Amino acid sequence: MKKKRYLMLFLFMIISIYAVADNYLKDKVADYLKSKEISYTNISMNLFLGNITLNTVFKEKDSLIFKVEKIEVKGVSYYQFIKNNAIRVASLKATNPKINGKVIKNDKPLKSFSKDSVVDLEIGAIYIDNLKIDVLKNNNFPFKVKSINFKVENFKLDSTLSKSIPFSYSNIESSITYLETQYSKFQKVKFSKLTFKERNLSIDSLEIVPLKNKKEYIRFVSEEKELLTLFSKKIIINDLKIEEKEKLSFSSKHILLDEVFFNLYLDATLLEHPNKRKDLYSKKLRDLPFNINVEKLNIVNSQLVYKEYTIKGNKAGVLIFDDLNAEIVNINNKTNKKTKLTTAKITSQFMKASPLEIIWTFDVANKNDNFRIRGGLFHITSKNMSSFLLPTMNVKMDGFIDKMFFDFEGNDSVSNGKLDVDFKNFNIKILDKEKDKKTVLSWLVNLFIKDSSKNGLVKVTVDNLERDKTRSFWNYFWKNIEKGLEKSLI
Structure with missing residues (x-):
């Protein structure tokens, strides 16, 4: 009987201690x-x-x-x-x-924490x-x-x-599920779904959406700037790793961008081009505050549209690259990487009709930003050429370019290379603001076009073309093409 009482007393004490401790906590x-x-x-x-x-x-x-x-x-x-x-x-x-x-x-400086705190x-x-x-x-x-x-x-x-x-x-x-945010007065970004599991990241329906139309957006920028529209059906990043050893690093074995629609519109009639340096891609990668190592990146089933409004009263010039596919390997800014060159292979249909092939290589670690870009463009019609040149330069081209091969090497300052062009019945028309042909001037231009350039293959070299460092790499590339065409015609 006494044992039972002691047991009951002991249980009561345990319960009491538990209750006190519970209330205390x-x-x-x-x-x-x-x-x-x-x-x-x-x-x-x-x-x-x-x-x-x-x-x-x-x-x-x-x-x-x-x-x-x-x-x-x-x-x-x-x-x-x-x-x-x-x-x-x-x-x-x-x-x-x-x-x-x-x-x-909060403009107050962050408190510093000691190890003990x-x-x-x-x-x-x-x-x-x-x-x-x-x-x-x-x-x-x-x-x-x-x-x-x-x-x-x-x-x-x-x-x-x-x-x-x-x-x-x-x-x-x-x-x-569904993220949306505005990052400027005229652009916002959103996506429908993001998932991350077992080091694999996928994003569905990523969009960059204009909040202003083509006439309004120019009032919200202080200098010449493109209005961007982007949609990507799917982005997949495989074996994503974010680590920190000596330096923060981002790596992935493979990145896929599927069905990307990329639209750029530039109104160049009001504001001045910004007098700011634009680095080449090798320098941009080299100067990142973290290490990056993407073994392969693929862009598939995509489209790029560029429109430029240059002359008031004209329509915007249009460049369209359909069926755009790209494979870029070795996007790596580490100094001790095994493979030096970053290589991009790009194919597309220019203006829905002209096959385009590009192979572009550069070394991120090379501080001269050396690069090489080569390839070919085939079956170029006068309609395709004039869709951009006529609205932006009042220049119309008649005829046909059967094929054009290019091979340019350069660095951050200067480039050299060669251009081979096969013309057929080619001539140039310069129009005034009312779109009427300036007969005398056009006649003089075509008079100075070499006979071989109207029909046949022309091979020219481009020597010591200086880069405008306030323009992009693609402007640099186009200037090489433009210089080569000029030498092949005049």
Whole structure:
């Protein structure tokens, strides 16, 4: 009988101690949350299992509001906290969190953290379930996400603060449904879905959308700038790795861009061309603040349209590249890479009718930015040529170019090369603003065209063509073609 009483007394003491400890921990958690100005409607704890659950959590920071339907913390190690002042948690889950409000730019310098002030934190798994975001960025542009689901395994905070990514993990999985944000006064970007699993990333229906039409957008820029429209049906990045050893690095075995529609429109009638240097692609890659290594990138089933409005009263000149396919290998800016050259092979149908083939190579590590670009364009009609030259230069070409081969080598300053062109019944017409042929001037131009250039193959060289460093690589390439055509005609 006495044993039974002692047992009952012992159980009563255990229950009492548990209740006291439970209430003590609840008060400690409540005091901590209150000090951080975090409110909630209910808290429940399991002392033995180390579980804490908060319901309807609310936090307001500056002009941002954070709401979470439920936060569940499981497997808190009191032993590690008492003995090592370390936080060890089996899992952390946030269900239906929401972020609303406005991001306020903070001009105050960030506080510096000493090693001793950083929490020793490890979490076995972090789950974010159905996060919604609807905020204004500090430039008053909206940022919206319909749903984010997120999982991180074996999360560990870097207590040394020695890396730009101050944490490590063993695995990340994520899915984002419908993201939309505005990044300028006349452009926004959005996509319908993003998934990341087992180091593979895919994006569905990526779009860059104009918010202003072709007549309006020019009022929102201070210098000559293109209006961009882009749509990509699918982007897939395989074996994506973001690591930090000596330097932050991004790598992928293969990137696929499927069915990309790329449209550029330039109004060059009002604003001046910006007097800013444009680096070649080799220098842009070399100067990235991180290492990049993409073994292969493919663009398939795509289209590029470029329109330029140059002369008031004329239509915009049009260049169309249909059935555009490209394979680029060795996009790598490391200094110790095994393969030096980055190689791009491009095929397309120019103006829906003329096959175009390009092979382009350059060495990212070469500080002279040496490159070589060669290829051919075939079956070029006068209609295709005049679609751009007539509206932009009041120049019309009649005749036919059966084939044109080009091979140019250059660097950041100067280029040289050769152009072979096979003409048929070729002549030039220069028009005035009313589109009437300037008969005398056109006659003089054609008088100086070599007889062989009207019918037959012409081979010319382009020597010491200086680069306009405020223009793009593709403008540089076109100037080589233009110079070669000029020498073959006049």
